[in-house]
Amino acid sequence: MKKMFLLIGCACLAGWFMWSEGLTHVSPVPEAPVVAEVEQPEYMVYITGAVRKPGLYSFPDVVTIGDAVHAAGDALPYAEASAVNYAARIEDGMQIHLPYNLDGVPAASESDGKININDADETKLTELPGIGPAMARHIIEYRDKHGGFTDCEQLQQVKGIGTAKFEKLKDKVTV
CATH class of the missing domain: 1.10.150.320 (Photosystem II 12 kDa extrinsic protein)
Incomplete structure (x- = not known):
């Protein structure tokens, strides 16, 4: 009886191997690709000259030069504002220099504070x-x-x- 169970077990095992070879191999369904949030480009601008807070500024979107100067604390009273087109759009890596206009600025007085x-x-x-x-x-x-x-x-x-x-x-x- 033991031999019979052994023979039936071997036959079942062999049948299963033969049956499984006939099946087409199916891969697991691949996961849908995860789309990461699209990175917004940063626009870096270096602002110098007659502004209240000169330095390096970063903007998430394209802005005007006027907006960039405003971010730098606005122009000083003795800035030559007409030398820069405030309506132009910035570009990444751009330097904006607002020149000084010293015409009309009173000269330093030598009157001992008088x-x-x-x-x-x-x-x-x-x-x-x-x-x-x-x-x-x-x-x-x-x-x-x-x-x-x-x-x-x-x-x-x-x-x-x-x-x-x-x-x-x-x-x-x-x-």
């Missing part, structure tokens, strides 16, 4: 002790009407500046 009453604007005049915006306008009106001051003592001829106020100012002004 304010020149013939050249100072209203803001500068208000830095003087006891001079507010209204008094600064009076000084400018006097200067425009009379052609400027020839000496500092003429400040006393401006309405509102008497001897006491002039004493506080005389060491802080020049012509």
Whole structure:
């Protein structure tokens, strides 16, 4: 009986091998490719010159030069803004240089920190002790009407500046 079970087992095994050879081999279904998120190109721009925060800036998309200058803190008051086309689009690796315009910028004064009453604007005049915006306008009106001051003592001829106020100012002004 043992032999019979052994023969039947061998026959079954041989039959299974013969049957499995007849089957076509099927590979497992490949997984669908995973599409990674498409990387957005970065646009690197080097901004120099008359901007508040010069340096290297990165933008995810193409922007205008005006947008890039804005990202750098905007142009300084003495920038030559007309030298750059703010509407042009940036390119990767581009350098944007906003040149300086030093025309009209007052030269450094050698007056020991004194304010020149013939050249100072209203803001500068208000830095003087006891001079507010209204008094600064009076000084400018006097200067425009009379052609400027020839000496500092003429400040006393401006309405509102008497001897006491002039004493506080005389060491802080020049012509």
